[in-house]
Amino acid sequence: MILLVAHFPSLNPDELLYSGIARYHQMSGNTAQKQTINELFGDRLVCATVDLPSHIRHLSERLGSLYTVEELIMKHTLFPYYSAFLPQDKARKVYGLMSEGESHGEVHALLGIPASLIKLPNYLRFCGICYEEDMATYHEPYWHRSHQIPGVCVCPIHKVALIESTVSYMTREKKFQFTPLTDLEKYSASNLCFQINLLNQYAMVAERSYEMLKSVNLVTNCSSISEMNLYKKGYLTERGRIRFLKLIQDFNDYYTQEFLEHLQCAVDGQSETWLHKMIRGNDLMFHPLRHILVADFMGLSNLNSTENFGIGMLDINGGKWQQNIRPKKTGVRTGTPIHDWKERDSLILFEVEDVVKNLKSRKAKPQRVSLAMVSKNLNKAKIPFVLEKCLHKLPKTKHFLDKEIETTEQFQIRRLEWAAMHLSERGFVQGWRLMKAAGLNKPLKEAVEMKYNQLLDSNQKFS
Numbered sequence: 019m020i021l022l023v024a025h026f027p028s029l030n031p032d033e034l035l036y037s038g039i040a041r042y043h044q045m046s047g048n049t050a051q052k053q054t055i056n057e058l059f060g061d062r063l064v065c066a067t068v069d070l071p072s073h074i075r076h077l078s079e080r081l082g083s084l085y086t087v088e089e090l091i092m093k094h095t096l097f098p099y100y101s102a103f104l105p106q107d108k109a110r111k112v113y114g115l116m117s118e119g120e121s122h123g124e125v126h127a128l129l130g131i132p133a134s135l136i137k138l139p140n141y142l143r144f145c146g147i148c149y150e151e152d153m154a155t156y157h158e159p160y161w162h163r164s165h166q167i168p169g170v171c172v173c174p175i176h177k178v179a180l181i182e183s184t185v186s187y188m189t190r191e192k193k194f195q196f197t198p199l200t201d202l203e204k205y206s207a208s209n210l211c212f213q214i215n216l217l218n219q220y221a222m223v224a225e226r227s228y229e230m231l232k233s234v235n236l237v238t239n240c241s242s243i244s245e246m247n248l249y250k251k252g253y254l255t256e257r258g259r260i261r262f263l264k265l266i267q268d269f270n271d272y273y274t275q276e277f278l279e280h281l282q283c284a285v286d287g288q289s290e291t292w293l294h295k296m297i298r299g300n301d302l303m304f305h306p307l308r309h310i311l312v313a314d315f316m317g318l319s320n321l322n323s324t325e326n327f328g329i330g331m332l333d334i335n336g337g338k339w340q341q342n343i344r345p346k347k348t349g350v351r352t353g354t355p356i357h358d359w360k361e362r363d364s365l366i367l368f369e370v371e372d373v374v375k376n377l378k379s380r381k382a383k384p385q386r387v388s389l390a391m392v393s394k395n396l397n398k399a400k401i402p403f404v405l406e407k408c409l410h411k412l413p414k415t416k417h418f419l420d421k422e423i424e425t426t427e428q429f430q431i432r433r434l435e436w437a438a439m440h441l442s443e444r445g446f447v448q449g450w451r452l453m454k455a456a457g458l459n460k461p462l463k464e465a466v467e468m469k470y471n472q473l474l475d476s477n478q479k480f481s
């Protein structure tokens with residue numbers, strides 16, 4: 019056990035666990051891979067899995083906890099990428115399978131990877147510049163996680179085309195073979211091909227994928243598209259229907275056809291596509307690559323934003339989730355009412371802010387900003403229910419209204435200000451005229467009296 023810890027290589031930043039095991043095998047001098055697997059995992063049938071390996075707890079234990087299970091999974095596998103948009107229970111299940119180890123292929127099956135149209139890369143990839151830099155820094159090259167993600171064709175750091183090796187990604191025949199990147203001289207390798215004018219689009223996918231990998235400890239979810247996003251972008255009619263025709267057209271204009279087809283993410287306007295389903299918030303799993311494409315198209319800058327996603331944190335000790343705040347998946351469905359109150363709150367706040375702004379900037383005689391007045395001025399097509407009755411379920415809207423709704427004094431002061439402005443356009447403001455225009459009678463409340471005197475003073479100075 020102690021010897022094992024001493025000989026296991028330090029895992030480098032963004033290095034695949036697969037890569038570390040391959041380097042260990044090379045250093046161990048073992049002739050058979052089976053021997054290496056026995057040393058690292060005990061007498062278990064462990065396959066050389068590139069992206070989502072299993073039996074990690076056994077490895078962590080045999081390494082004398084040199085690396086915790088969480089470190090190995092979060093920093094050296096593609097788990098953070100694949101779990102980013104999963105519901106908590108599913109992400110937890112995948113994590114558990116990777117930690118404890120189950121029968122071959124179960125993790126992949128759970129994530130729908132074999133059935134997905136988006137295929138895994140055929141071979142492992144690397145970046146020529148990372149290779150040189152790793153040689154300089156660590157004295158040997160290694161396989162990076164961020165280069166092995168589906169749809170990633172360029173290095174997220176150097177923005178150059180990745181080089182495809184001849185080491186198989188899916189280890190069908192050589193199930194137990196871990197091949198280090200140093201063995202590469204023996205193989206021929208070639209640059210991945212794509213249209214160079216689409217480099218920016220490929221670079222975006224690489225960068226966003228890399229960001230997802232780095233979100234250690236975070237499991238984000240779930241629906242990238244909230245009603246609010248659709249509304250702001252003009253993809254929601256006043257009756258809450260989704261303008262799919264416009265949305266699909268814009269999506270296809272945003273990306274090029276070649277790019278979408280290359281990534282197996284093309285969308286035609288004719289039939290029900292993955293994009294329709296994702297926008298409607300169907301309770302399905304979508305490939306992270308598709309979430310990335312939609313997030314970038316919708317202008318969602320940060321995939322980890324708590325504004326757009328609920329975040330659950332993984333508790334490594336109990337295997338439980340510290341926070342359980344993931345909201346129910348937002349069900350955006352054509353023509354049906356919105357049932358998610360958190361979502362409604364944002365949508366209504368947006369409308370209410372607008373109404374208050376308009377009420378306060380009116381040129382005509384002021385109207386008091388009251389709950390009834392705000393409610394009366396709301397667009398009934400957008401907010402088809404009684405605001406007063408639902409306010410207790412709308413914390414953000416309530417907080418805003420608590421600040422904005424006027425007391426009698428505040429409203430009297432605003433009337434004085436309006437009257438003074440109105441009268442000063444015609445010259446000198448007399449006290450009695452000001453009172454009359456503002457609709458006030460003496461005696462005034464203290465704060466109102468102060469404002470009254472202040473307005474008369476300033477008027478005399480300037481006229």
Ligand SMILES: [Zn+2]
Pocket residue numbers: 145146147148149173174175176177
């Ligand atoms: Zn690179």
